[in-house]
Amino acid sequence: MRKILFSLLSLICISILPCFSQVIEGNVSMSDRVPTEFFGDWRVDSVCTKSTNTHYFDATSMDIWTLSRQGDVITLMNPLSGAKAEITVNDVKGKTVKFEKRTNYPDEESLETPILTINGDNFTGVDRISIKTFKDGKLIKEDYVEYQVKGTKISGSPVSGILGI
Numbered sequence: 001m002r003k004i005l006f007s008l009l010s011l012i013c014i015s016i017l018p019c020f021s022q023v024i025e026g027n028v029s030m031s032d033r034v035p036t037e038f039f040g041d042w043r044v045d046s047v048c049t050k051s052t053n054t055h056y057f058d059a060t061s062m063d064i065w066t067l068s069r070q071g072d073v074i075t076l077m078n079p080l081s082g083a084k085a086e087i088t089v090n091d092v093k094g095k096t097v098k099f100e101k102r103t104n105y106p107d108e109e110s111l112e113t114p115i116l117t118i119n120g121d122n123f124t125g126v127d128r129i130s131i132k133t134f135k136d137g138k139l140i141k142e143d144y145v146e147y148q149v150k151g152t153k154i155s156g157s158p159v160s161g162i163l164g165i
Contacts, residue, residue: 030089030090030091030092031069031072031073031074031089032072033089033092034069034074034089034092034097035092035095035097035118037095037118037120037121038067038097038116038118038123039067039068039069039156040066040067040153040154040155040156041064041065041066041153041154041155041156042064042065042066042067042123042151042152042153042154043062043063043064043151043152043154044062044063044064044065044149044150044151045060045061045062045149045150045151045152046058046060046061046062046063046127046147046148046149047059047060047147047148048060048145048146048147049126049146049147049148050144050145050146051143051144051145051146052142052143052144052145053143053145056131056143056145057129057143057145061147063078063080063081064078064079064080064154065077065078065151066078066079073086074086074087074089074099075087076099076101085101085103086101087099087100087101088100088101088102090113095117095118095119096115096116096117096118096125097115097116097117097118098113098114098115099113099114099115099116100112100113101113107133107134107135108131108132108133108134109131109132109134110129110130110131110132111129111130112127112128112129112130113127113128113129114126114127114128114149115127115128116149116151121152121153122150122151122152122153123149123150123151124148124149124150124151125148125149126146126147126148126149127146127147127149128144128145128146128147129144129145129146129147130142130143130144131143131144
């Protein structure tokens with residue numbers, strides 16, 4: 001009888017135990033791997049190298065980008081247009097960073113993916129933008145543009161300047 005009771009109790013414990021265990025999920029933030037030199041204010045000059053819609057996208061542009069970080073959140077702001085967005089860091093390899101910014105509206109989705117390499121007070125790279133337009137939930141067109149970008153720091157010192165190195 002004791003063996004049966006013990007076996008029954010063991011079976012109940014084994015079947016109930018998964019209900020009490022918790023799986024802790026998380027991801028590693030890549031924002032802390034972004035070189036500090038990227039943060040600050042930048043003059044960004046862009047030249048279109050590919051486009052599916054030359055009427056929609058500018059051939060050249062000049063913007064101001066302000067990159068800042070608070071905790072794990074990186075924010076990109078354009079004081080000229082008033083645009084502000086949290087961006088996701090997809091990859092960091094040395095001084096090269098791949099960012100992503102998604103924007104969703106009821107009838108439009110955009111994905112912007114800059115890949116930038118910093119060298120002192122300058123960066124170079126590519127900025128790819130894809131815009132999908134929907135009507136009644138169906139994709140009706142997709143536009144794409146790729147810009148070669150060059151950034152020149154306006155303000156915000158690289159770590160070497162702050163530390164006097």
